[in-house]
Amino acid sequence: MKLPRLATYSVKGATRYGAVLEGGIVDLSPRHAKDYPTLREVIAAGKLAGLAEAAASLTPDHALGDVIWLPPVPAPEKIICIGVNYPDRNAEYKDGQDAPKYPSMFMRSPRSFVGHDTPLVRPRASAQLDYEGEIVLVIGKPGRHIAEDAALDHIAALTLCNEGSVRDWLRHAKFNVTQGKNFDSSGSLGPWLVPYTREAQIADIRLTTHVNGELRQDDRTSRLMFPFRYLISYISTFATLVPGDIIVTGTPTGAGARFDPPRYLKPGDVIEVAAEGIGSLRNGVVDEA
Incomplete structure (x- = not known):
């Protein structure tokens, strides 16, 4: 059922x-x-x-x-985002480097997210608001030093994220992206939680992002460079995972910054992130008041 x-x-x-x-x-x-x-x-x-x-x-x-x-998990202790996790996304950087040995990651604050059907806010400070469709793992069972073969037992639910980013603010410093990832109401989570019951739910999910009806991102979780088991095990090596923690697992190629010229979001745009078995997360865009 x-x-x-x-x-x-x-x-x-x-x-x-x-x-x-x-x-x-x-x-x-x-x-x-x-x-x-x-x-x-x-x-x-x-x-x-x-x-x-x-x-x-x-x-x-x-x-x-x-x-x-509203974002489905209120006041999560941690929102951990994975930076580059699909092979075509790694190739976008055109830096000649092989696939990374370890995942890139950063933290976001709850205030940087809105829920389904609430507009993302393009900030006064920049016109470079971008979209990133992603699948989210919600932790249900606490753990530290979790073995990969037990990692999926720690998942409570799945949801979706539009991990909105302010591109020029990602490059304000030499080694971090925190500023560009934490503007108020720049991303979204939801619409709901899908209870996790079996590995088949997550083995090969198709993830897409449409902007104004145009397909921009399209990939499958079977192609992840760092699978869900690995992410949970790796993160739990340095941090205790607790119920309600959110792991945003990476975005496919096709974000607006990668077009020539870039296609950043503007007021009136509608972004829809969808995944098989999870649902569809839809948001408009408005300018900051």
């Missing part, structure tokens, strides 16, 4: 979480708030799939069009 997706959202000014069905959203907050105030506590308790299954037969409380979608 296909389990419902679980989402965090706002309705009439109140933040809630629920199960997304075809006919709307089942509000799980009043049913489970005592034990699980947010989806982060649901993840920590290992109850995502159980709550989703129990909600499958319930009647929706909200229409999909009546809610404001």
Whole structure:
């Protein structure tokens, strides 16, 4: 049985979480708030799939069009992003170097992300806002020094990311990209969490990004240079992974900066990141007020 997706959202000014069905959203907050105030506590308790299954037969409380979608995991301890993880993306750099031995990575703040159907914000400081469609792993079981053969047991759910980047600010310093990756509301996460149940879910997912209906990015997780097992094991070598941690696993070739001339995002554009078995994350673009 296909389990419902679980989402965090706002309705009439109140933040809630629920199960997304075809006919709307089942509000799980009043049913489970005592034990699980947010989806982060649901993840920590290992109850995502159980709550989703129990909600499958319930009647929706909200229409999909009546809610404001929020990033599905509230207040994650860590958002870890992988820099170059598809072979064609590595080739884009045209620096003559072989594939890297270890993954590039950086951290992002929760405030740099919005939810599904909320516009990304092109900042006053730059017109070089770019898109990067990515698949996200959400950690469910804590661990340190996790062996690769046990790594997938630590995944609670999958979701999507538009890892929006401000390109000129990525090059402000010699060795880091933090500035260009952390502008407020420059990226998005969501729309929901898909409970992880088996390896076949992630072995060969097709990931695409469309801008205004035009296909810009298209690749498959079977081609990752650093597979999901490896990423979880490698990261856990230096950091304890905890429930709700987010690993953004890398973007395919085709970001706007790689066109000649570059095709950066502008107000009115619509970006749609989609992945088989997960769903579609859609955002517009507005200028910073």
